[in-house]
Amino acid sequence: MGLAKRIIPCLDVTAGRVVKGVNFVGLRDAGDPVEIARRYDEQGADELTFLDITASSDGRDLILHTIEGVAAQVFIPLTVGGGVRTVEDVRRLLNAGADKVSINTAAVQNPQLVADASARYGSQCIVVAIDAKRVDRKTDAKRVDFPADAERAAHGAAPRWEVFTHGGRRATGIDALEWGRRMEALGAGEILLTSMDRDGTRNGFDLELTRAFSGMLDIPVIASGGVGNLDHMVDGITKGRADAVLAASIFHYGEYTVRQAKEYMARCGIEVRI
Amino acid sequence: MTDIAVIDYGMGNLRSVSKAIEHVAPQLRVTVTSDPEVVSGAGRVVFPGQGAMPDCMREMDARGLRKAVVAAAREKPFLGICIGLQMLFDNSEEGDVAGLGLLPGKVRRFPHEAMVDARGEKLKVPHMGWNEVHQTMPHPLWEGIASGSRFYFVHSYFVEPANPQLIAGYSLYPFSFTCAVASGSIFAVQFHPEKSQAAGLRLLANFAAWQPAAAGMRVPADAMR
Numbered sequence: 001m002g003l004a005k006r007i008i009p010c011l012d013v014t015a016g017r018v019v020k021g022v023n024f025v026g027l028r029d030a031g032d033p034v035e036i037a038r039r040y041d042e043q044g045a046d047e048l049t050f051l052d053i054t055a056s057s058d059g060r061d062l063i064l065h066t067i068e069g070v071a072a073q074v075f076i077p078l079t080v081g082g083g084v085r086t087v088e089d090v091r092r093l094l095n096a097g098a099d100k101v102s103i104n105t106a107a108v109q110n111p112q113l114v115a116d117a118s119a120r121y122g123s124q125c126i127v128v129a130i131d132a133k134r135v136d137r138k139t140d141a142k143r144v145d146f147p148a149d150a151e152r153a154a155h156g157a158a159p160r161w162e163v164f165t166h167g168g169r170r171a172t173g174i175d176a177l178e179w180g181r182r183m184e185a186l187g188a189g190e191i192l193l194t195s196m197d198r199d200g201t202r203n204g205f206d207l208e209l210t211r212a213f214s215g216m217l218d219i220p221v222i223a224s225g226g227v228g229n230l231d232h233m234v235d236g237i238t239k240g241r242a243d244a245v246l247a248a249s250i251f252h253y254g255e256y257t258v259r260q261a262k263e264y265m266a267r268c269g270i271e272v273r274i
Numbered sequence: 275m276t277d278i279a280v281i282d283y284g285m286g287n288l289r290s291v292s293k294a295i296e297h298v299a300p301q302l303r304v305t306v307t308s309d310p311e312v313v314s315g316a317g318r319v320v321f322p323g324q325g326a327m328p329d330c331m332r333e334m335d336a337r338g339l340r341k342a343v344v345a346a347a348r349e350k351p352f353l354g355i356c357i358g359l360q361m362l363f364d365n366s367e368e369g370d371v372a373g374l375g376l377l378p379g380k381v382r383r384f385p386h387e388a389m390v391d392a393r394g395e396k397l398k399v400p401h402m403g404w405n406e407v408h409q410t411m412p413h414p415l416w417e418g419i420a421s422g423s424r425f426y427f428v429h430s431y432f433v434e435p436a437n438p439q440l441i442a443g444y445s446l447y448p449f450s451f452t453c454a455v456a457s458g459s460i461f462a463v464q465f466h467p468e469k470s471q472a473a474g475l476r477l478l479a480n481f482a483a484w485q486p487a488a489a490g491m492r493v494p495a496d497a498m499r
Contacts, residue, residue: 122325
């Protein structure tokens with residue numbers, strides 16, 4: 001047995017609290033990041049990702065206290081993203097106890113940031129988050145399988161995805177696959193790949209997108225966006241060939257524990273840490 | 275006096291390491307330091323490292339830490355982590371840089387052509403995530419940790435000791451590589467015990483309590499009482 005595929009719960013935080021509904025049995029104060037992180041850790045989460053969704057720059061420092069609190073009690077890798085603009089932002093998050101920092105919009109605005117942060121702190125702690133949206137044809141969010149080659153030929157083109165920023169609101173015109181290659185070359189240690197077509201749909205990952213990235217890059221790819229059940233997580237690994245899967249709502253709302261997800265994946269022949 | 279010095283030469287995040295040790299050994303004073311005198315005066319030393327080994331060697335020397343690191347590795351309980359393991363060896367393929375030469379052997383990159391699993395799928399580099407660590411010798415730092423327990427890794431290079439007797443543990447990716455070495459008062463690991471949940475915390479607790487008394491090594495002062 002070798003390297004395990006990773007399961008990564010994602011927590012949206014602002015003002016020192018976890019937002020989005022969280023529904024752990026027996027946990028009254030559901031919004032406390034330390035409590036929630038501990039619970040996921042106990043369930044066997046392989047890493048945790050915190051997304052700072054604070055809109056204004058005023059409350060930015062609160063995420064540092066949150067990470068300090070979690071890092072003092074939870075001893076698995078912690079990734080923090082959201083609003084990271086400068087190497088100084090990276091430094092402060094790492095000093096607060098983050099192990100990796102995820103860079104999204106700022107990488108598009110200033111690709112050199114990825115190179116600088118990676119040169120300074122090592123590529124192991126620089127995650128580039130890519131929000132990708134299909135632009136090749138009318139989006140079919142219900143599709144969970146690969147289109148047959150013949151069908152694709154009928155549509156006239158190979159699939160294409162474009163990078164979006166600002167939480168998926170702004171198109172950049174940048175080809176997502178080319179962007180992934182460039183980020184790897186600049187020193188990204190890992191790619192957090194979110195399908196904007198699938199995010200929030202609970203219809204499963206964009207497996208074609210995931211597989212295209214994973215096959216192209218040498219660095220690990222985390223699949224994100226669209227998980228609605230445990231089979232989706234399995235598909236992300238087996239069909240999408242992701243190295244890790246990130247999910248939020250199916251864990252937050254208590255539908256499944258991380259342990260249940262891992263046990264199911266293990267039964268499907270996927271190597272996981274249990 | 276510092277009980278445990280975590281050597282800081284400006285490469286990466288040492289907070290995780292010190293926090294994890296404080297968590298398992300709250301009675302000990304843990305100091306993150308780049309001061310050679312603090313390292314020399316400490317009862318135990320942790321030697322971490324992240325990033326590229328040439329940068330780590332350069333930054334260590336820029337802070338005048340080399341002598342203190344070498345002396346600590348010879349004299350007192352010494353835990354190398356990640357690049358802190360790799361730097362103990364003779365040299366590395368990464369930037370073709372010389373290491374400290376405390377242990378014989380070299381540091382190699384995962385060779386591109388070998389990175390395919392049993393199903394023919396490409397394996398990613400860096401080797402990132404939780405892998406099984408198979409223990410090849412009994413050691414006080416393995417106490418209470420089952421062989422095959424998973425630890426968290428993130429690295430693109432691995433050590434190849436010239437002397438197989440140094441090997442304390444190995445992992446598979448896809449071939450067997452050395453992920454832990456032991457020699458006298460030195461124990462060093464490729465994985466990150468500070469990020470490896472229960473198994474990692476146990477290893478750190480074992481280190482905090484370890485009393486090595488290897489032949490040819492000076493017995494640490496706190497073991498002579």
